Amino acid sequence: MSNALAHPMVTAYLASVEAEAAVLSDDRRRDLVADLREHIESVLPQGFDDAAVRQALDRLGSPREIAAAAIAEEPGVQPLRPESSVRTAVTLGMMVLAAPFWVVGVGLVLAVVAAVRIWRSPSWTDRDRRMGVAGALSPLLVTPAAAVLLGSSGRLGAAEVLGAFLIAAVIPLAVAVHLGRGAARLRPQAA
Template identity: 40%
Template sequence: MKTSADPVRDYLAAVEREAATLPADRRQELLADLAEHIEVTRSERPDTAIGEVLAELGDPRTIAATALSEAGSRGIAAPAAGGTEAPARRGKVHPLVPLLMLALSLPFIMVFPELPGPLFGVLFRVVGAVLLCTSVHWTAVQKTTGVLVTAVLPSVVIATSNLSDGGPATGTQTLLANLGMLALVAGAAAWLWRVRRV
């Protein structure tokens, strides 16, 4: 890659060239994700040289090949003859599904504290997190934040509460903690719904 005054622009242009056969919306989504990753990395590690940040991302040809491979597995068609592009499919699972699974996992455990309630609650949480992570409706940062707040944090709090006193705690303090955790999960799910890509 040639060196120029703006290596980030050159890098993104190289990715765009290599991914020219992707549908335009998917290509722009890929470039936006890369630009966001570069910006976040630069703000978190301001002393790191931009060349090192770009090297960590990988070769533009490899990134484009991966994106093309993923697009093929999702059923996104390459441009048709004559330069018109086939419509891109945004994913098979509606974005509301993982959010509902994550948001409802905690109330399910609270309402049905005896088995199989907790089992189904954990199953909802795991499947919801997987669907969120594999969705095309959020960026990597949004997915990570969503999984941490809606799945990991409640699991850690519940496990800590159950192990600290030798078993599940009861009473007003536990109820308030559960309601606070429920409000946090619901707020995170609402935020994810608001920032999703349509």
């Protein structure tokens, strides 16, 4: 393999650095990854093998260490911190369980509490927080829209209402899975 940046270990390493540095601005994160790309290209000899790639990446340090150093250099940027798995599960569970209960008002309360907990959590980037709040509140728009679509034949019975609630639960569930995975990646750091 002649292109060091196309090597699977290098692409995985750079992707990991980018994920670990998610709290940095887009420009700063791009600069960090570009600097690493340049360095990796310069240190790998022609005709390199897997052992040379592994050695070059080991000398750089772990993606978490590189990201932590870059974050520490940025004023006002706080690293992501893990929450307990129970707190994360409760928050995301409230978000998912809120969808079927919007009609009785309990869902609205659960969704708002989940949205506030997501927004205040140190476990997610601003982008993930925005996605979480939108996911928690999405049934407010999706449930009536789905009910209108399902009831377009002129009949809005129990099956159509149940279908609307199930459709509305898909977005919070998908967002909860995404946020849960992001929070789980932080937990080994706490150990």
